[in-house]
Amino acid sequence: MDEQAPRRYGRGLFLATVAGGLSSLVWGRPVWGHVSSAIGGAEQLIPLVPNGWRIYTVAATMPTFDRTTWRLEVSGLVDQPLTLDYDALRALPRTTEVRDFHCVTGWSVPNVRWTGVRLTDLFERVRPQARAGGVQFTSAEIPYVDSLTLKQASLHDVLLAYEMDGKPLPREHGAPVRLVMPEMYGYKSVKWVSRIELVPQATDGYWEVLGYDRDAWVGRSNGL
């Protein structure tokens, strides 16, 4: 080795780190998935480290659930509009399902246990009219709103969930009730649902106005 021109270790280390980091845009997520499943138990030991969930909100403060004043309105193009209080919602037929939750930004939570009311069970009570082609979900977190086609909303696994992993839905997950549309990315699963309206057709929701896909099928939308 020529002593006058020592090897440029510094530049090499810098470029290798940058190249490794940039290339991880391709391999990062699958590898991280294996790592975190290998240390899955360790995450539970440190309460501050996220257990897979991230809490995304669009308003300055999260809605607060008051059991005495809370109402869920189901209206629009229906023969039998309905206003439910919390107890009436919980008195509807219960369904439980265990599904993976996928966020469009690249994180997922496996095996989430949701309990709630099937939308189809709700539709049986309100009876959508023939003109209804979409279902709009309005969040108590203003201005969040999103919609599904009536056909999508009528899939058997779409729930209005009021329990998560065996406990009442936590505030940050949309207490007291959120939509769960497991086949689509999480931004379709409106939190803090306060109004469900049957409309002629699905329209762009909060994120769709900003360019996200309206049909947000997991793995088949949003450029993913």
Add this chain to the structure above:
Amino acid sequence: MLRYVARFSRTERTLHWLNASFFLFLLATGLALYLPRFSTLVGRRPLLKDLHFWGGLAWIAALGLVALLGDRRALARTARELETLSHDRFNPGQKINAILTAAFTLLFLVSGVLLWLGERDTRFRFASTVTLHDALLYAALVLLVGHLYLAVIHPATRHSLRGMTRGSVSEEWARRHYPEWEVPPRAENDDLTTTGAGRT
């Protein structure tokens, strides 16, 4: 009487403390966006996102501005010192820390901008961007904890903090820890106007 030798130039110290301040600001706003408990407690996500994103851009701009307006020759000399892993003004561990910190900064910038763009245009959306940004956080925290331990707590090395706060370190300490460093001319006090870089 203790004699002091110049170790870090004003430009280097400005860069270091700017970098530290912005990093801590971005760490705080980033954790409030990232950790469920923290984000539930703090709320105000749209405001935090703006602060975090624009704070990140300001971080890079501030470093660039100081590098541009400061003592560029001294910085170039420091960069050359970092090229070899020999033990001169810095030991190999310090050099690796500095190089990784610089690489992480660039990767934080790229992945952060991609996250911001991806929220606006699907062409910039990659499933692993958020993984990279998170992994950088953990890696940078490991470096930070080690760095703070050696600079503030560990008795044998914490004198080095003086070099970064006041610009100079005791000559005796410098000779003991950096025997290969050609220390600059002796200085009787801290108001040094020399660059503080070792002659090469």
